[in-house]
Amino acid sequence: MNFADMLITILNGTIIFSTPLILAALGGVINERSGVVNIGLEGLMTVGAFAAAVITIWTGETLGLPGWLAPYLGIIAAMIVGMIFAVPHAVASIDLKADQVVSGVALNIFAAGVAMFLVKKLFEGAGQTTTVQNVFTKVNIPFLSDIPIIGPGLLKIYPTSYLAFILVAVIYWMLFKTPFGLRLRAVGEHPRAADTLGVSVRKVRYIAVILSGGLAGIGGGTLSIAISSNFQHSTVSGHGFMALAAMIFGKWHPVGAMGAALFFGLATALAVSGQVLGLTQYVPSEFLNALPYLLTILALAGVVGRAEAPAASGKPYEKGSR
């Protein structure tokens, strides 16, 4: 394998493996910027991955809709289901003034339980869905895909990866350039001040938590119908927590979170393609697998330093309290 091919493999892998993390971390950013902690990203990704696989199978294989359309319907379903599952967390965190970490943990267990329960129910007791036939395929853009290295490395990717990068820009714009974004950040930093100025803390936080559910759902969907082609108990395995880490690593900023997710993606790509690239003859594969996590710790300890969460993150807001 020559150097150009190696570079292409690594670049492409970086984009693909970072996509679910970017999406879920964006959800985390919106969520925590509004002052609600969401440990439940993992669970939201799980139901998203489940819904995407099942709806893609149902629409493409059972209903016989066109094969290109089915995965898009799957992703939309993942988003909607993610939003629905975020609602109990929103109710608990915002109206019931519950401990948000506890509620998030409950959400993770609940979501994994519901998804696997339904898999067993729908697929006659099997531990996984059948293989999804109409998964996303990498897009081939005429001319652009022919650019050496960058074309096959960075541009020949799944549509969901394009979606992730577009959403980074959209959410950056929303958070920092629109009145709603200003309100959302105000509610997360100083809810009492926002309330005084007539912003409904409750409404803004509900919107943020539900949006976050949608994004994490899409992120989960990319795992089951782009990166792999079925849903089982290990499909999500820890991606939600990695997204959480990416969010903190990226200092609660959409672009920062994307950067952190790309970094994890790069490290994962190195680990996964270590065998192909011939790295395993120099270092044990376990070391390559542990590398992303070791590098993150080093980066956080040495370079990034203190991370400050939004001031009101994790604190329920009670009207009139001081």
Added chain:
Amino acid sequence: MISSMQTSRWNAILIPVLAVILGLIVGGLLMLLMGYNPIVGYSSVFQGIFGNMYFMGETLRAVTPLIFAGLAVAFAFRTGLFNIGVEGQFIIGQLAAAWVGAFWTLPTGLHAAVAILVAMIASGLYGGFAGWLKARLGVHEVITTIMLNYVALFAANWTIRTYLIGASERSKDILPSASLQAQWLSDLFEGARINWGLLLALIFALVCYWLLMKTTTGYELRAVGFNPHAAEYAGMNVSKNIFLSMLISGALAGIGGATDVLGVNGNMAISAGFTGIGFDGIAVALIGNNNPFGVIFGALLFGGLSFGADNMQRVEGIPTESIQIVISMVIYFVAAASVVNWLLGKFRRRQGVSQK
């Protein structure tokens, strides 16, 4: 004043109990909705826990590591730290015990004690490392502990494969001198793998309670958890307490891992994924309201229901996940305790008024 303290103490017991009842009701409704009979389902869970001595012994075997994991999570929580890394610390404990148990030669009894001690130290330092990163460099413990989980998993796999390998992807079996199993105990429970680890778990729950509630160190740890700024103002060393809390939390997780190797499996397997016990510990601690005795209750509930669920799926064909959903509901209701509290408060006030 006294009566309000009594009320809060009552609520500490009442809320989890109500949460369990509500959780079981919601789970039952779900089973009904999916076309299963919840009474049949729950009674097969009950059978799977209490049906015979073997099931009871195996349930207690499953509960043992959960007590340690729950204690570890709860201990860190009390200092305001969220230790998601119990999973990794548990793995380090397993690894240390597997190494000492198989490769050191010591007299019976002492061997097990030394193996547990080494596991405690190794896992304590592993957890303490995350605490040090937080105290010294301000790195968020949630990220570092998540990352250290993966590092522990891969490091353990590599160590077993390179240095400890026995038969078929497992570490060499521990020597009988390091075993925590007791023949009479196993016989009593019809061959279940219940072992001395359970007794250790109960002892350490007591130790945790004593340490947190009855010593100056514990007072400082809790003060830092309540309000680090106030604690610092009062002259406490916040950094030291953060490190100490993670050190103890990690050590507790490590003993759990050690009892798993020395008491149950006798070796450690190379594993593609996590044991899940560390993550379950979070749920256990939350059900137990981060109180050491609450953790025992949480572990019995969590471990019992999860173990009994296998019987339900085997006998009645109802997926084990329905019990997982029940557990999540219990945690949700514990989290939303303010509602239960509020209801109880209203109820009490009305009673009080009518008595006057």
